[in-house]
Amino acid sequence: MKTEKKGGVLIKDSNSPDQEDKNIILFPKTLDYYQIQLTVMLENERYGEAMELLRFLLQCQGQSERNYEEWRALLEWLEAAFPSSSSAIPSEEEAEDESDENEAEMTRRMVQDKLSQDAGYADKLLETVMNGPLTEQTVLALEQLAYLDRPEVDVALTEWIKERALHPLLQFRVLQTLRRRGLSSVVTLPRGSETVEIEVEQVPLSQGEFPDAILQILDRVAEKTEIHEPTLFYFAQELWSQFVMAVYGTTDYKSMLDDEESTLDIWAAALHDIVSESLKGVRDEEEIRSYYGITDTMRFRYEGAYRSLKQFVSAGVEDS
Secondary structure, three states, X not given: OEEEEEOOEEEEEOOOOOHHHOEEEEOHHHHHHHHHHHHHHHHOOOHHHHHHHHHHHHHEXXXXXXXXXXXXXXXXXXXXXXXXXXXXXXXXXXXXHOXXXXXXHHHHHHXXXXXHHOOOHHHHHHHHHHOOOOOHHHHHHXXXXXXXXXXXXXXXXXXXXXXXXXXXXHHHHHHHHHHHOOOOOXXXXXXXXXXXXXXXXXXXXXXXXXXXXXXXXXXXXXXHHOOOOHHHHHHHHHHHHHHHHHXXXXXXXXXXXXXXXXXXXXXXXXXXXXXXXXXXXXXXHHHHHHHOOOOHHHHHHHXXXXXXXXXXXXXXXXXX
């Protein structure tokens, strides 16, 4: 038996020319990478690519049965919801050339077709969102709800996020859906231990729509890690993306927008610190603080930013 190691994939070939006879084993960090890529594909409506990735993951050996069940269920859901995406997968260049307007119109037509075939389709989508865990299927259902011309969807989603204590990421996804639906009101809702007011028409639909200060914080981490610790920066990008969505509209979020250079350094250092600790198992606080010029007078604010990130990471571990 021949064994090959390619990147984060271990391939055991039992002298068979048939690729399907190979046993493919993913290393833990490679599995994390593919899971993140899957989420990105779904968020960007690259359903054909997501299906191909799911089929690949289902061929891999050595994962938990829970993973296989989730991948199979998601693949079946995608194949049923987007059959036209199963056979034709656009190249990266073609995907970039396709306009947002065309993608939106394609999704709108697909949703209207589903609704014409099933009068209860809107209720089924709301059921998926409101009575299930936060999964890729929830995100897909919210994307489709954005294109349903039903005023009752606005009412149902708005009342739900105002009255229920939801995961902050799910709250944010619902707010994005309401903005895509054209809602322009202010929604008052609980976010963590706070009650906040959110202007729906100002909710960012992508990372690029967040204020410049939010983007600069990640840029500062990139400056310190991209060359010597690229793996750390990769996870920092993902954590920061999730964190700013989770704290959007809260006191923590507003504190990042005070136009102070020291504030950007504090949040960048805290992000670097928490990701480094997660990956290495030890905390190099003093060294990391020195990278960003965090002085003793900034220590109290720095510890506050670190605690907020730590609580978010810990909550994610408990939920998984």
